[in-house]
Amino acid sequence: MPTTPTENDAPSHHTARYAFKDAEARWQAAWDDGNCFAAVENPDLPKYYVLEMFPYPSGRIHMGHVRNYTMGDVVARYKRARGFNVLHPMGWDAFGMPAENAAMEKKVHPAEWTYANIDTMRRQLKLMGLSIDWSREIATCHPDYYRHEQKMFLDFVAAGLIYQREGWVNWDPVDQTVLANEQVIDGCGWRSGAPVEKRRLSQWFFRITDYAQDLLDALDSLDRWPEKVRLMQANWIGRSEGLRISFEMENREDRLEVYTTRPDTIFGASFCAISPEHPLAGELAAEGEGGNPALAAFIEECGRLGTSEAAIEKAEKVGFDTGLRVKHPFIDGRTLPVYVANFILMEYGTGAIFGCPAHDQRDLDFARKYGLDVLPVVVPEDDAAFTVENEAYSGPGKLANSAFLDGMDIDAAKAEIAGRIEAAGAGKREVNFRLRDWGISRQRYWGCPIPIIHCADCGGVPVPEADLPVVLPDDVSFDRPGNPLDRHETWKNVDCPSCGKPATRETDTFDTFVDSSWYFARFASPHADTPTDRAAADYWLPVDQYIGGIEHAILHLLYSRFFMRAMKKTGHAGMDEPFAGLFTQGMICHETYKTESGAWVEPADVLQGHGDNFVHAETRETVTVGRSEKMSKSKKNVIDPEDIISTYGADTARWFMLSDSPPERDLDWTESGITGAWRFSNRLWRLAAANAATLPPPGSDPGTSDARRAVHAAIAGVTEDLEAFHFNRSVARVHELVNALSDIDPATDGGALREGLETVTLLIGPMMPHLAEELWRMLGHDTLVADSPWPVADESLLVQDTVKLAVQVRGKMRGTVEIPHDADQATAEKAALALATVTAALDGAEIKKIIYVPNRIINVIH
RNA sequence: GCGGGCGUGGUGAAAUUGGUAAACACAAGGGACUUAAAAUCCCUCGGCUUCGGCCUUGCCGGUUCAAGUCCGGCCGCCCGCACCA
Numbered sequence: 030m031p032t033t034p035t036e037n038d039a040p041s042h043h044t045a046r047y048a049f050k051d052a053e054a055r056w057q058a059a060w061d062d063g064n065c066f067a068a069v070e071n072p073d074l075p076k077y078y079v080l081e082m083f084p085y086p087s088g089r090i091h092m093g094h095v096r097n098y099t100m101g102d103v104v105a106r107y108k109r110a111r112g113f114n115v116l117h118p119m120g121w122d123a124f125g126m127p128a129e130n131a132a133m134e135k136k137v138h139p140a141e142w143t144y145a146n147i148d149t150m151r152r153q154l155k156l157m158g159l160s161i162d163w164s165r166e167i168a169t170c171h172p173d174y175y176r177h178e179q180k181m182f183l184d185f186v187a188a189g190l191i192y193q194r195e196g197w198v199n200w201d202p203v204d205q206t207v208l209a210n211e212q213v214i215d216g217c218g219w220r221s222g223a224p225v226e227k228r229r230l231s232q233w234f235f236r237i238t239d240y241a242q243d244l245l246d247a248l249d250s251l252d253r254w255p256e257k258v259r260l261m262q263a264n265w266i267g268r269s270e271g272l273r274i275s276f277e278m279e280n281r282e283d284r285l286e287v288y289t290t291r292p293d294t295i296f297g298a299s300f301c302a303i304s305p306e307h308p309l310a311g312e313l314a315a316e317g318e319g320g321n322p323a324l325a326a327f328i329e330e331c332g333r334l335g336t337s338e339a340a341i342e343k344a345e346k347v348g349f350d351t352g353l354r355v356k357h358p359f360i361d362g363r364t365l366p367v368y369v370a371n372f373i374l375m376e377y378g379t380g381a382i383f384g385c386p387a388h389d390q391r392d393l394d395f396a397r398k399y400g401l402d403v404l405p406v407v408v409p410e411d412d413a414a415f416t417v418e419n420e421a422y423s424g425p426g427k428l429a430n431s432a433f434l435d436g437m438d439i440d441a442a443k444a445e446i447a448g449r450i451e452a453a454g455a456g457k458r459e460v461n462f463r464l465r466d467w468g469i470s471r472q473r474y475w476g477c478p479i480p481i482i483h484c485a486d487c488g489g490v491p492v493p494e495a496d497l498p499v500v501l502p503d504d505v506s507f508d509r510p511g512n513p514l515d516r517h518e519t520w521k522n523v524d525c526p527s528c529g530k531p532a533t534r535e536t537d538t539f540d541t542f543v544d545s546s547w548y549f550a551r552f553a554s555p556h557a558d559t560p561t562d563r564a565a566a567d568y569w570l571p572v573d574q575y576i577g578g579i580e581h582a583i584l585h586l587l588y589s590r591f592f593m594r595a596m597k598k599t600g601h602a603g604m605d606e607p608f609a610g611l612f613t614q615g616m617i618c619h620e621t622y623k624t625e626s627g628a629w630v631e632p633a634d635v636l637q638g639h640g641d642n643f644v645h646a647e648t649r650e651t652v653t654v655g656r657s658e659k660m661s662k663s664k665k666n667v668i669d670p671e672d673i674i675s676t677y678g679a680d681t682a683r684w685f686m687l688s689d690s691p692p693e694r695d696l697d698w699t700e701s702g703i704t705g706a707w708r709f710s711n712r713l714w715r716l717a718a719a720n721a722a723t724l725p726p727p728g729s730d731p732g733t734s735d736a737r738r739a740v741h742a743a744i745a746g747v748t749e750d751l752e753a754f755h756f757n758r759s760v761a762r763v764h765e766l767v768n769a770l771s772d773i774d775p776a777t778d779g780g781a782l783r784e785g786l787e788t789v790t791l792l793i794g795p796m797m798p799h800l801a802e803e804l805w806r807m808l809g810h811d812t813l814v815a816d817s818p819w820p821v822a823d824e825s826l827l828v829q830d831t832v833k834l835a836v837q838v839r840g841k842m843r844g845t846v847e848i849p850h851d852a853d854q855a856t857a858e859k860a861a862l863a864l865a866t867v868t869a870a871l872d873g874a875e876i877k878k879i880i881y882v883p884n885r886i887i888n889v890i891h
Numbered sequence: 892g893c894g895g896g897c898g899u900g901g902u903g904a905a906a907u908u909g910g911u912a913a914a915c916a917c918a919a920g921g922g923a924c925u926u927a928a929a930a931u932c933c934c935u936c937g938g939c940u941u942c943g944g945c946c947u948u949g950c951c952g953g954u955u956c957a958a959g960u961c962c963g964g965c966c967g968c969c970c971g972c973a974c975c976a
Contacts, residue, residue: 046930215973256895257895257896257970257971260894260895260971261894261895261971261972264893264894264971264972265971267972267975269975269976271976287976288975288976289976290976291976346974371974372974372976373974373976374974374975374976376975377975377976378975378976381976382976383976384976389976390892390974391974391976392976461975461976462975463975579970579971582971583972688903688915689903689904689916689917690903694903694904696903697902697903699902699903699917699918701902701917702903702916702917705916708930709916711930711931712931749907757903757904757905757915758905758914758915760915760916761904761905761914761915761916762914762915763915764914764915764916765915768915833911834911835910835911836911837910837911837956837957839956839957840955840956840957841957842911844911845911877956879956880910880956882910885907885910886911886957888910888957889956890956
């Protein structure tokens with residue numbers, strides 16, 4: 030660790046330091062006393078809702094939070110200064126697994142653990158000096174919050190937005206719960222990292238697929254979202270246009286429904302394949318005398334292989350010839366074998382395909398393995414000798430070997446087949462989505478109870494509204510794995526609200542992503558008796574600027590978009606899209622250290638020896654410096670924000686977070702970076718402290734000094750950069766301004782220096798709010814920067830009388846000339862041609878052309 | 892495999908969207924102040940140079956009066972999705 034700066038050293042102007050500890054506490058109290066950041070609906074003012082993704086109360090804040098909330102606070106304070114009625118709230122995403130893990134490991138109740146963490150993190154966030162309306166604080170684990178979630182669930186059920194069904198689910202064997210598709214990453218649970226298994230369970234689902242098309246189309250309207258996030262969502266929704274074809278089967282009355290996006294390749298079809306979970310597969314295994322034991326065994330084998338997603342990905346493509354054959358729809362007398370194949374997904378399309386090996390790699394692998402025909406039916410143009418060996422061809426070309434399609438391009442052939450199939454009543458055009466309905470049942474205690482009672486006679490009965498909320502029981506134990514609600518007899522066993530007979534509560538709780546799918550709406554009216562107060566929600570929503578990590582590009586951001594639509598349908602909100610503007614920040618990275626034995630080492634335990642040699646402080650093992658990676662406990666490369674804040678102050682931490690790296694990019698935590706920020710805050714403080722006493726009073730004439738141009742250029746520049754989220758450039762411009770102010774002679778240009786110091790104070794207000802208040806007071810003001818309007822640049826000062834014009838000869842730089850601003854071409858030419866370097870470069874040659882871009886460049890061509 | 896992004900000094904980066912490449916900072920080196928250190932202040936800081944200049948934004952080519960920026964082709968990293976028919 031660096032030397033801790035001591036406060037209040039010698040009073041010399043060269044060595045005195047900013048006493049940040051006292052100042053930061055003092056100004057935070059002043060903002061509280063002034064109730065500065067309380068948001069009140071006011072239809073006469075333009076509103077601006079700034080929101081950072083709310084934290085999970087894991088224990089302590091980390092650097093990612095500091096960066097996230099600093100950016101949000103800059104936006105909130107800047108917009109306030111620009112006259113907006115700003116809403117900037119904070120809350121806690123407080124349900125979830127870590128609380129239960131803590132309960133199991135530390136024998137502490139999840140609620141107690143969670144609320145203690147919230148207290149710690151609230152205290153830490155307050156140290157940062159954020160302009161938050163704390164009166165709107167919410168925690169999703171509190172019944173005052175989740176009772177409204179239960180109410181909306183019942184409304185959603187009534188509106189047909191929710192259903193219950195049994196189905197295959199992703200089961201996390203470590204967390205002992207179901208995961209949504211979005212929560213399975215590379216075949217493993219997003220939290221536990223354990224390989225996910227397949228289980229069949231009864232689950233509640235949100236009908237997000239009903240909105241697939243709308244969620245896709247509306248992405249175009251989100252013009253203040255990163256292109257990357259919109260693209261990721263579009264890919265996730267995964268729209269595909271194709272054709273459902275109904276194949277006639279030999280010796281069977283029913284038909285085989287197949288979905289394809291390549292109907293043009295129908296003449297190249299050499300087999301059909303169905304999922305092991307397809308009903309037909311089961312029927313064929315059971316039919317006839319004694320059934321088909323080999324097929325039944327194959328299906329069972331697929332089920333066993335398919336217990337983990339990871340296994341599926343590595344599994345070889347295998348099939349089983351059922352002996353059944355289907356008739357080719359366009360070739361009389363041609364039939365195709367029907368296989369059961371392990372790579373066909375029941376959940377997509379119809380769970381059945383036709384295989385065209387020449388134009389699909391999977392089909393080709395399958396055909397080679399089972400000796401099926403490979404007939405190319407799309408041939409690239411100008412390739413007479415085209416054949417398919419081990420690589421399927423999926424590029425453009427003309428149809429061949431395809432009867433009436435021959436010579437067509439792919440699109441025409443698709444249309445032709447679709448038209449004929451539809452005319453014959455043998456299928457129809459169909460749109461399919463990759464997106465699945467959102468399964469929200471979790472077999473966990475620490476979540477919002479699903480307000481349903483299961484009755485043997487009445488089925489799943491909604492809990493009557495009068496009985497809401499269904500509150501989690503406190504008396505639970507975590508000495509056994511599984512869900513304690515399941516074995517809580519008095520909580521679980523209740524009478525059916527419909528018929529009065531004994532019944533049982535649903536013991537599953539909501540996926541915590543449900544909690545975070547509407548919290549932004551609750552912030553508009555956090556104390557309302559209903560989920561939302563429509564007047565408040567209609568005033569504040571949508572969130573104008575949302576800020577958070579890219580890791581939520583799909584999960585949280587897609588769920589919330591769906592939830593907003595569901596709330597609109599049930600009258601709880603009036604719009605479709607929750608977030609008008611989205612900014613995704615980069616991560617905080619730090620160097621990693623490893624011993625020879627491969628163990629990670631904390632930066633504090635590393636000693637630097639000679640040059641680039643590092644050793645472990647205790648063991649003296651050689652330590653190698655690894656590449657910079659995302660700060661994480663497992664890699665032991667974390668820096669605790671509270672240490673930094675207590676050593677350097679919140680403003681220094683905030684300033685460093687905004688400096689150097691563009692906010693969307695990863696930021697490398699460096700010791701020198703934070704000390705640099707600390708030195709700058711002191712330098713600025715000293716500049717003001719050294720001059721405050723002798724400056725002319727507030728409101729004095731700034732005079733006509735040239736220095737004023739730098740002041741107003743800084744206003745214009747910082748304003749532009751903050752609007753565009755270019756915080757690192759704002760920081761650079763403030764540096765430039767302070768450098769310029771340091772050169773002003775207070776004796777001759779005191780008015781200009783006052784204007785400059787006041788301006789820089791207001792400009793850093795959103796970024797280093799405590800220091801800004803301190804300087805403002807020092808400069809003789811008794812108002813708060815937090816209540817002060819943003820400075821306005823004097824346009825007339827931005828235009829310089831003369832400009833330095835770049836001079837080129839045939840595109841090569843030859844020097845610059847100083848000419849009047851907006852000078853005409855003749856003036857510019859005369860000045861340029863008078864330049865010695867220009868005459869030398871021309872060497873008497875005839876000038877053919879002169880290109881002149883006023884105030885920028887002049888290019889002489891010979 | 893499919894989709895997307897990125898590549899600029901020792902380092903983080905900037906470049907008014909085609910118009911003086913390297914702003915601002917960090918690190919480094921030199922100096923001042925100091926018994927000394929810290930803090931602070933000043934200077935140097937892309938490369939080569941015969942001191943005239945020449946070269947320089949991953950590599951090759953193109954468009955243009957002019958290319959870090961636009962187009963084509965390579966190379967290298969990073970991210971997302973992935974048996975989706």
